[in-house]
Amino acid sequence: xxxxxxxxxxxxxxxxxxxxxxxxxxxxxxxxxxxxxxxxxxxxxxxxxxxxxxxxxxxxxxxxxxxxxxxxxxxxxxxxxxxxxxxxxxxxxxxxxxxxxxxxxxxxxxxxxxxxxxxxxxxxxxxxxxxxxxxxxxxxxxxxxxxxxxxxxxxxxxxxxxxxxxxxxxxxxxxxxxxxxxxxxxxxxxxxxxxxxxxxxxxxxxxxxxxxxxxxxxxxxxxxxxxxxxxxxxxxxxxxxxxxxxxxxxxxxxxxxxxxxxxxxxxxxxxxxxxxxxxxxxxxxxxxxxxxxxxxxxxxxxxxxxxxxxxxxxxxxxxxxxxxxxxxx
Numbered sequence: 490x491x492x493x494x495x496x497x498x499x500x501x502x503x504x505x506x507x508x509x510x511x512x513x514x515x516x517x518x519x520x521x522x523x524x525x526x527x528x529x530x531x532x533x534x535x536x537x538x539x540x541x542x543x544x545x546x547x548x549x550x551x552x553x554x555x556x557x558x559x560x561x562x563x564x565x566x567x568x569x570x571x572x573x574x575x576x577x578x579x580x581x582x583x584x585x586x587x588x589x590x591x592x593x594x595x596x597x598x599x600x601x602x603x604x605x606x607x608x609x610x611x612x613x614x615x616x617x618x619x620x621x622x623x624x625x626x627x628x629x630x631x632x633x634x635x636x637x638x639x640x641x642x643x644x645x646x647x648x649x650x651x652x653x654x655x656x657x658x659x660x661x662x663x664x665x666x667x668x669x670x671x672x673x674x675x676x677x678x679x680x681x682x683x684x685x686x687x688x689x690x691x692x693x694x695x696x697x698x699x700x701x702x703x704x705x706x707x708x709x710x711x712x713x714x715x716x717x718x719x720x721x722x723x724x725x726x727x728x729x730x731x732x733x734x735x736x737x738x739x740x741x742x743x744x745x746x747x748x749x750x751x752x753x754x755x756x757x758x759x760x761x762x763x764x765x766x767x768x769x770x771x772x773x774x775x776x777x778x779x780x781x782x783x784x785x786x787x788x789x790x791x792x793x794x795x796x797x798x799x800x801x802x803x804x805x806x807x808x809x810x811x812x813x814x815x816x817x818x
Contacts, residue, residue: 531798531809533575534785537599538582543787543796545811546573552587552597557789557813568595568604574616574631579641580624588615594629594639606644610637616673617660621683628669628683632656636671638683650686652679661702661711663725670711670725672699678713680725690728701744703753705767712753714741720755720765732770736763743786745795752816754795756783762797764816776814781807793817 533546542563543555552566552573571590578585584605585597594608594615608629616631626647627639634657636650654676661670668689672678678692678699692713699715704725711725720734720741739758746753746767753767760779763772779799787796795814800807 530800530807531784531811532572534787534796534798534811535576535578535585536787536789536796537578538580538790540789540791540794542599543811544576544578544585545785545798546576546587547809548572550589550591552576552585554599555811557794564602566595566597566602566604568607569593574614575618577618577620577627579620580622584624584641586618586620586627588618588629588631590614590616594618594627596627596641596644608637608639608644610639610646611635611649612637614656616656616658619660619662621662622664622666626666626683628660628662630657630660630671630673634673634676636660636669636681636686648686650681652676652681658698658700659702661704663704664706664708668708668725670702670704672702672713672715674698678702678711678723680711680728690725692723692728698740700740700742700757701755703744703746705746706748706750710750710767712744712746714744714755714757716740718757720744720753722767722770734765734770736772736775737761742782742784743797745786745788747788747795747816748790748792752788752792754786754788754797756786756797756799758782760799762786762795764795778812779810788816 530548535544545553550569554563569589569591573587573589575588587595596605598605612631614632618629627641630636634652638647655674657671658673669681669683679688680690697715697717701714703712711723714720718737722731737757741757743756753765756762762776780802781800783799785798795816798811800809
C-alpha cells in the first residue's frame with residue numbers, strides 16, 4: 490500500500506479492511522498481516538479495555554466487533570436506523586455504547602451481544618459519546634447543542650446541558666471525571682464542570698470548527714483538531730495555548746493520546762496519520778495510507794498498538810480500512 494514503506498522501525502500489525510476476500514500474510518517488519526472486507530466507511534473505532542477487541546462503526550448502521558489478534562469478525566450488532574457516529578466501551582469492558590444519527594444511544598451487553606437499553610434524549614443526531622471514568626455515567630452530545638449525562642444503570646438522564654453555538658461534534662472527559670470538553674460548529678471549545686454544567690474554561694474563537702478533542706492521560710492538556718488544519722494543545726486548567734502542531738493539509742478529524750501521554754496521533758481529510766512527540770511537538774512519522782481520509786484513531790490500552798480507520802479509492806468507489814501498527818511503548 491502506498492506510503493507504508495515510510496513507516497521506519499515500526500512493525501505493521503495490520504488488518505486492512507476493503508478490496509474483497511480475506512487473506513493472510515506472514516507478519517514481518519512493515520508488512521501487511523491480513524486483509525478483511527468491511528464494506529463501509531469507518532466513522533469510529535474503539536479498543537476494549539483489555540485490548541483484545543476492537544469495535545468499528547460505519548455507514549451501514551451496524552457495530553462490528555473484531556478479534557485484534559486474529560482479525561476474525563466476532564459479531565455484528567444491529568439496532569440503529571442510521572449512521573453510527575461514535576463508540577465507547579465501559580471501563581470494566583462489559584458494555585459497549587453506540588451513538589447514532591437516528592437520535593439514540595444503544596447500550597450493548599458484550600457477554601451476550603444483546604441490546605440492553607436504548608437512550609433517547611432531546612438530540613436530533615448523536616455525534617459523540619464517552620463513559621465517565623467510573624462507568625456510572627454515559628455522556629452523549631450532538632445536534633442541537635445539547636449534552637446529556639445518563640445514569641448507565643437506569644438509563645435515565647442525570648443532567649442536561651446546553652452549550653453555545655451549533656451542534657456538538659466532539660467531547661472528551663477528563664481522567665478524573667470532573668471536566669467535560671466540548672467542541673463543534675460555531676462555538677468555542679468549552680471545559681464544563683460535569684456536576685453543574687458550568688464552564689470552568691472557555692477557549693474563545695481560536696479553534697474554528699472542531700471535529701476532535703483528546704485529554705492527555707494526566708488531564709493537564711487538551712488537544713483540539715478541526716477545520717483550521719492544526720492541532721492545538723491547551724492547558725486544561727487555564728485555557729492557555731501551550732503549542733500548535735502543523736503538518737496536516739486539510740481538516741483534522743481524529744486525535745488520540747497514547748496511555749503514557751508521550752505520543753499524540755492525528756488523522757484527517759488529507760488521508761495521513763501523523764504520530765507526534767507530544768512534549769517536543771515534533772512529528773515522529775507520517776503514514777500516507779488513506780487516500781480518502783482518516784476518520785478514527787485509537788491507541789491500545791497498553792500503548793503498543795495504534796489503530797486507524799479510513800478509506801482509499803479503488804476505482805470510482807472508496808473502500809474502508811482499519812490498520813494496526815505496532816508502535817512500542
